[in-house]
Amino acid sequence: MKSLLKMTWMEAKLFLREPVGAFFTLVFPLMMLFLFGSIYGNEPTPMFGGHGTIDISIPAYTAMIIATTGLMAITITMATYRENGILRRLRTTPVSPLVVLAAQVIVVFAMTSLGMLLLIVAGKLVYHVRFEGNAFSVLIGFVLSSLSFFGLGFILAGLMPTARTAQVVGMVLLYPMLFLSGAGFPRELLPDAIKKVSAFLPLTYVVNLLRGLWIGETWSQHTTDAIVLAALLVVGVLISIKTFRWE
Amino acid sequence: MDTIVQVEGLRKTYGATVAVDEVSFEVREGEIFGMVGPNGAGKTTTIECLEGLRKPDRGTIRVLGLDPQREGQTLRERTGMQLQQSNLPERMKVWEALDLYASFYPKAADWKELLAQLGLEEKRNTPFSKLSGGQKQRLFIALALLPNPQLVFLDELTTGLDPQARQATWDLVRKVRSKGKTIMLTTHFMEEAERLCDRVAILDHGRIVALGTPEALIRGLGADERVVFSLDSTLPAGFEKALTRAAVEVQGERVVVHGKDGRKIPLVSEVVSLLTGQGIPFRDLRTEQPTLEDVFLSLTGREIKD
Numbered sequence: 001m002k003s004l005l006k007m008t009w010m011e012a013k014l015f016l017r018e019p020v021g022a023f024f025t026l027v028f029p030l031m032m033l034f035l036f037g038s039i040y041g042n043e044p045t046p047m048f049g050g051h052g053t054i055d056i057s058i059p060a061y062t063a064m065i066i067a068t069t070g071l072m073a074i075t076i077t078m079a080t081y082r083e084n085g086i087l088r089r090l091r092t093t094p095v096s097p098l099v100v101l102a103a104q105v106i107v108v109f110a111m112t113s114l115g116m117l118l119l120i121v122a123g124k125l126v127y128h129v130r131f132e133g134n135a136f137s138v139l140i141g142f143v144l145s146s147l148s149f150f151g152l153g154f155i156l157a158g159l160m161p162t163a164r165t166a167q168v169v170g171m172v173l174l175y176p177m178l179f180l181s182g183a184g185f186p187r188e189l190l191p192d193a194i195k196k197v198s199a200f201l202p203l204t205y206v207v208n209l210l211r212g213l214w215i216g217e218t219w220s221q222h223t224t225d226a227i228v229l230a231a232l233l234v235v236g237v238l239i240s241i242k243t244f245r246w247e
Numbered sequence: 248m249d250t251i252v253q254v255e256g257l258r259k260t261y262g263a264t265v266a267v268d269e270v271s272f273e274v275r276e277g278e279i280f281g282m283v284g285p286n287g288a289g290k291t292t293t294i295e296c297l298e299g300l301r302k303p304d305r306g307t308i309r310v311l312g313l314d315p316q317r318e319g320q321t322l323r324e325r326t327g328m329q330l331q332q333s334n335l336p337e338r339m340k341v342w343e344a345l346d347l348y349a350s351f352y353p354k355a356a357d358w359k360e361l362l363a364q365l366g367l368e369e370k371r372n373t374p375f376s377k378l379s380g381g382q383k384q385r386l387f388i389a390l391a392l393l394p395n396p397q398l399v400f401l402d403e404l405t406t407g408l409d410p411q412a413r414q415a416t417w418d419l420v421r422k423v424r425s426k427g428k429t430i431m432l433t434t435h436f437m438e439e440a441e442r443l444c445d446r447v448a449i450l451d452h453g454r455i456v457a458l459g460t461p462e463a464l465i466r467g468l469g470a471d472e473r474v475v476f477s478l479d480s481t482l483p484a485g486f487e488k489a490l491t492r493a494a495v496e497v498q499g500e501r502v503v504v505h506g507k508d509g510r511k512i513p514l515v516s517e518v519v520s521l522l523t524g525q526g527i528p529f530r531d532l533r534t535e536q537p538t539l540e541d542v543f544l545s546l547t548g549r550e551i552k553d
Contacts, residue, residue: 092330093351
């Protein structure tokens with residue numbers, strides 16, 4: 001237990017010392033919020049079913065943070081730790097691999113939550129964001145989405161031969177997904193042809209689920225999203241256990 | 248003296264390559280035991296089997312009475328390991344690494360004391376990536392000492408260090424041993440093995456080709472002691488005959504005197520007194536002793552290369 005606490009605290013410090021990762025998790029989403037907020041404001045519009053741009057952007061940007069931490073933070077950290085012999089060094093100690101993985105998940109989840117919290121606070125203070133959902137439902141949706149994407153990150157880290165390939169593949173998956181899934185900007189702005197592509201992107205289900213729950217829709221309206229994400233989570237856990245290696 | 252490590256008939260293959268074969272030896276309490284040999288001789292494979300990081304194909308291993316495969320957890324709590332290739336996260340600071348690793352052991356040593364002992368106090372807040380090679384190795388030794396281990400494994404500890412840092416590291420290893428710990432190390436520097444180890448096993452192509460104290464191995468060579476000097480004049484005839492049990496070889500102005508086995512007076516004093524007695528001016532006189540390097544050469548017919 002003591003090692004888990006120490007390791008988690010250490011990983012949290014290391015996360016914040018990595019300027020690029022911390023920027024894309026904590027600062028960049030806020031910049032997007034203020035950019036689009038200053039262009040469109042947060043007046044209710046019929047295009048978003050009577051919600052404002054910022055109202056629907058907060059869950060969408062949360063999905064963006066989840067995708068970034070899952071596909072970049074987890075993937076790069078785990079692949080680098082393995083490639084550089086950091087896991088090898090840990091293996092000579094009595095510490096369990098579960099502690100290493102758990103610390104990573106806890107820290108990245110905490111940072112993802114912090115990113116979302118900053119969005120909510122800024123949205124409330126600056127744009128008087130409206131929240132019509134059930135906070136507990138949103139929280140469960142957020143946890144499910146995060147863990148599914150972390151699983152994806154562990155899969156990449158486990159399957160890719162080097163840290164460099166893991167990073168490149170992570171980026172190649174991440175960037176198109178941010179634009180096509182409705183996370184980076186509202187899907188309503190995308191042409192129909194592209195909307196069809198988005199059905200194949202896991203992030204689309206995160207955006208659907210979080211946006212729906214945020215505006216007060218129920219889980220029964222989002223069973224597909226929930227099933228896809230839960231399946232992704234199960235596959236992620238299985239593959240990461242199977243592919244985990246110390247070196 | 249208790250046996251700390253016992254290895255019998257160890258064999259490990261990677262595919263068709265036999266990395267280690269028929270390796271048997273013991274490490275006794277309180278000694279510095281070295282495995283020396285060229286790269287690819289099987290040193291690291293052997294030490295990693297002892298550490299429980301690799302599974303041997305055959306043979307029995309007991310480390311502190313434990314089977315590294317079945318009782319790895321207990322073994323890792325009681326031994327310190329420094330690996331040939333390992334790292335810490337770039338931005339982790341020296342004190343943070345010690346503090347974190349200390350939390351892994353039930354009875355960890357006080358890391359603040361280790362920081363002072365290893366001369367890392369000034370580097371306390373330095374990130375791992377900003378440390379020099381020697382400082383990184385000192386930090387790894389500190390991490391290996393955290394469990395208060397009875398036995399410390401050091402794999403290629405001084406590879407990549409400059410001569411000064413290497414000397415300083417040797418002093419550290421001796422200091423660790425003087426605290427009653429047993430040390431098992433690998434190196435491909437014959438000089439390091441000779442100067443640091445109480446006993447060495449020389450490995451070549453996965454097998455132990457010689458095992459003993461460096462002195463005994465060198466003596467076993469039967470190689471002669473040499474005295475070398477330079478002359479401006481020519482050596483007078485009959486010089487060789489005036490010496491007892493020695494052979495003289497002249498290479499230009501350089502003269503090499505080989506002493507044979509079973510001499511009573513040290514060769515150097517005999518040569519010097521003869522030269523001064525006959526009033527022959529000489530310069531650059533030195534003695535050359537055979538080294539472990541010569542032992543390796545005579546056993547394998549090859550020179551060891553970095």
